[in-house]
Amino acid sequence: MMLHLRFDSKTVKDPVISQTTLEKGTLINIIRGSVGAREGELIVEIDDARADEIIEYIESKGVVVTRIHEKIAKDDEICMHCGACISICPVEVFKIRDFRVEAEYDRCIRCGICIGVCPVKALELPTI
């Protein structure tokens, strides 16, 4: 499962991710991040089976946690099934089935690279 973490001016200085990893003995995969002097944002992937307790722990450190359910969204009214996105996606979300380009949304890691590749802007990462 993916989480969106928001750090404020205090929590941004704390090693929250390392603490969580050590304390909970779990692996955390950082997908994307932007950390400044006074605030920060991270998108991380955690073990689905232990999601609740991990989230509880991170929240206890003062970090605002939002679960990300949304993956890449393909607007099928706009998509013309050209396939330009297929070879770009690092985790092979797009496949041709029955001449149509279909997206296996679950695999998406929200890297965003496909968005700039679609010639008709059929792809979007819903904001969280």
Place this chain on the structure above:
Amino acid sequence: MRKTVDEINRKITEGSAVVVTAEEMKNIVEELGTKEAAKEVDVVTTGTFGAMCSSGVFFNFGHSDPPIKMQKVWLNDVEAYTGVAAVDAYLGVTQISDKIGMEYGGAHVIEDFVRGKEVELKATAYGTDCYPRKELVTEITLEDVNQAEMVNPRNAYQRYKAATNSSDRILKTYMGTLLPNFGNVTFAGTGEISPLNNDPEYRTIGIGTKIFLCGAEGYVIGEGTQHSPPFGTLMVKGNLKEMDAEYMRACVFPGYGVSLYIGIGIPIPILDEEMARFTAVRDRDIETEILDYGIPRRGRPVVRKVNYEELKSGSVEINGEEVRVSPLSSYLVARKIMFNLKERIEKGEFLLTEPVSRIPVKSEFKPMRQKEIVVVKNLMSGAIKIPLRTSIVDASKLIIEKGVNHLPVVDEQDRLKGIVTSWDIAKAVAKGGAESVDDIMTTRVITVYPEDPIEFAAEKLEKYRISALPVVDSKKKVLGLLTSEDISKLIARRG
């Protein structure tokens, strides 16, 4: 047994013609053989739907009151060419908006027209006795114009070279986004269902052939520009007012620009056994090459030969690794066109035509005549290289002895680590404190490759306001130095 187009048309009108898609034809021939298939089948329909940059529309806007002889004209801020009669203009699909740039272009204007939207027409003129008006701004729709004739100089490429990228940066091209280090491959065209691949000797597709063009009935009006069999192309025309937005799409290739996806379907009469054999062509018989777009030259190196079956499989092997492949044409829409055309013929709504003249089966595609192509290695001079940790004193001696201004700094493997100029040295001596060149050298060095065109190097010198470029190979080994003086000498020679 031979059939004529007239006989086939009679069958179409009677409703007894056998019409199949190119896809179906492959199996029919496999089952029945070419002889029986030729007897059985009358028409094979083909289709393609891809970005075709060499396209546009001729408009006649009608005369305003007082009249204007347009000197410049814009449709939704996209400029059209009006160097023809007073209110005629040609809008090319790749022309981009003067206001918002690459986001919107000629292709979008054309799609907006077809979707029934209002478009702003703006024109300026110098004014004459017969055309006094100097400015015009109005809103028009497709219904308001007298003619809107799509005339595309180069469409329906028979096959196209596929693309990949050996360089270490992402390339944004008309072949889509190409990931670094052979990260992906892209290709265009629909292969075995594409019109010209099913009539490779252009026996039935020629000047005057009636076609499906973006939903309208259009015509082939000649060979396309850059026609170079087996990379054949067609020049086509059709009435925009009869077109259907379902079979055209304005698009933006990020970093490259605007284009228009165009849908073309061509019916092929099965006149004899040879035509049955042609229309049985398979993707594995259609060969092309994968080119390396990482080399910014006209003569892009061929990475490997490949056929459309391999390209459509989703991955191809390059240097022992599986590389994923993206199509750029829409096979789904191409098939829709093929089936739509089949249906129209079956209903007797679309009759075939015989070409009034053939298009060439052989033709040469010449490169542009240019002055002389000079590349960096033709002009570069030897570089005076110094190892890391050379003292400032030694470096300054070298500069004076050799009469040079630039010293590339290299490591033990001769790889570029930095550069110092005579100015850096003078400053260091004046200020004091620095011991070795490591302390004062510029480490982010702008470089060129020996095969880069000289214009490319000149642009870099100007852009970064520098006076010399180390010439390196792909491992950063220093091969020479190109200075602005070297380039000035060339200009003097050309002048």
